[in-house]
Amino acid sequence: MTEVQHKGQCLCGAVAFTVTGDLPTPTACHCSMCRRHTGHFLVSTEVQKTALQIHDETQLRWYRSSDRVQRGFCATCGASLFFDAIYRDWVAVSMGAFEPPTGTQMSLHIFTADKGDYYVIADGLPQNPQ
Amino acid sequence: MARVDITGGCLCGAIRYSAITAxxxxxxxxxxxxxxxxxxxxxxxxxxxxxxxxxGSAKLAWYAHSETARRGFCADCGSSLIFRFNDADFLGIAAGSIDTPTGLTAGQHIFCNEKGDYYEIADGVPQSESW
Known part of the structure; x- marks a missing residue:
């Protein structure tokens, strides 16, 4: 049986990708780094790197935001796309990039101790301070 | 409606700003x-x-996603920073880029008819389908 595929892209379409398999339930990260990178907070799904196919990496850029993480974005449109755990076998893909239906629901908030002060988390999902 | 002094910037620090909000x-x-x-x-x-x-505005890159508006981001780190209409004298600064405490409060959800399917809006802040 053919596995499900989820397609996505940046704002301008220069960086398009396909994830094979169901999307793991997304996590919302409220740390200050994710908030600066995205402009609000990051919601992403952690997929196996082997399940992610990026069709054209010409406009894909990486910013090394810490020892263990690099963040992928499109050089043309600035879309915040990927959170790459460099030494791990997974990469987090921004949920906003996916074409609907995603077939999944957010399940957890993390780094809520560092969240922004202009909004509240009121969806009833579990919250981890880190 | 109060006006607020803010400072902020992108993730890598190449772009910093100060402003008084509208x-x-x-x-x-x-x-x-x-x-x-x-x-x-x-x-x-x-x-x-x-x-x-x-x-650091030399690092501020722009993408015109329509004929009427464009978006600004840091060319070095990809931080999503600004939305502006081409013919307007105001712009939108990404709230996540503002140094805390921001002094701001979420006031309105817009274009809710296009929201993603993987989350709910549950904060009680007013919602509109478009503007």
Whole structure:
């Protein structure tokens, strides 16, 4: 049986990708780094790197935001796309990039101790301070 | 509506700004373009162009996703920073880029008819289907 595929892209379409398999339930990260990178907070799904196919990496850029993480974005449109755990076998893909239906629901908030002060988390999902 | 002094910048620090906001509320946009730009949904505070000072603007890249508006981001780190209409004297500064405490409060969700299917809006802040 053919596995499900989820397609996505940046704002301008220069960086398009396909994830094979169901999307793991997304996590919302409220740390200050994710908030600066995205402009609000990051919601992403952690997929196996082997399940992610990026069709054209010409406009894909990486910013090394810490020892263990690099963040992928499109050089043309600035879309915040990927959170790459460099030494791990997974990469987090921004949920906003996916074409609907995603077939999944957010399940957890993390780094809520560092969240922004202009909004509240009121969806009833579990919250981890880190 | 109160005006608020803010400072902020991108993740890598190449771009920093200071501003006086036009108001003290944050607008949260759920349109498809904003969601692709940010990775979830957009959150921004309105600032008049004359009330904004930016350092590192050489690193501020722009993408015109339509004939009427464009979005600014850091060319080095990819931080999603600004939304502006081409013929307006104001722009939207990403709330996540503002140094805390921001002094701001979420005030309005817009374009909720295009929101993503993987989350709910449950904060009690007013919602509109488009503007």
């Amino acid at each position: 108001r003290d509320i944050v607008t949260l946009c759920h349109c498809t373009e904003c969601r692709r730009f940010t990775g979830h949904h957009w959150a921004a505070v309105r600032v008049l162009e004359r009330d904004l000072q930016i350092s």
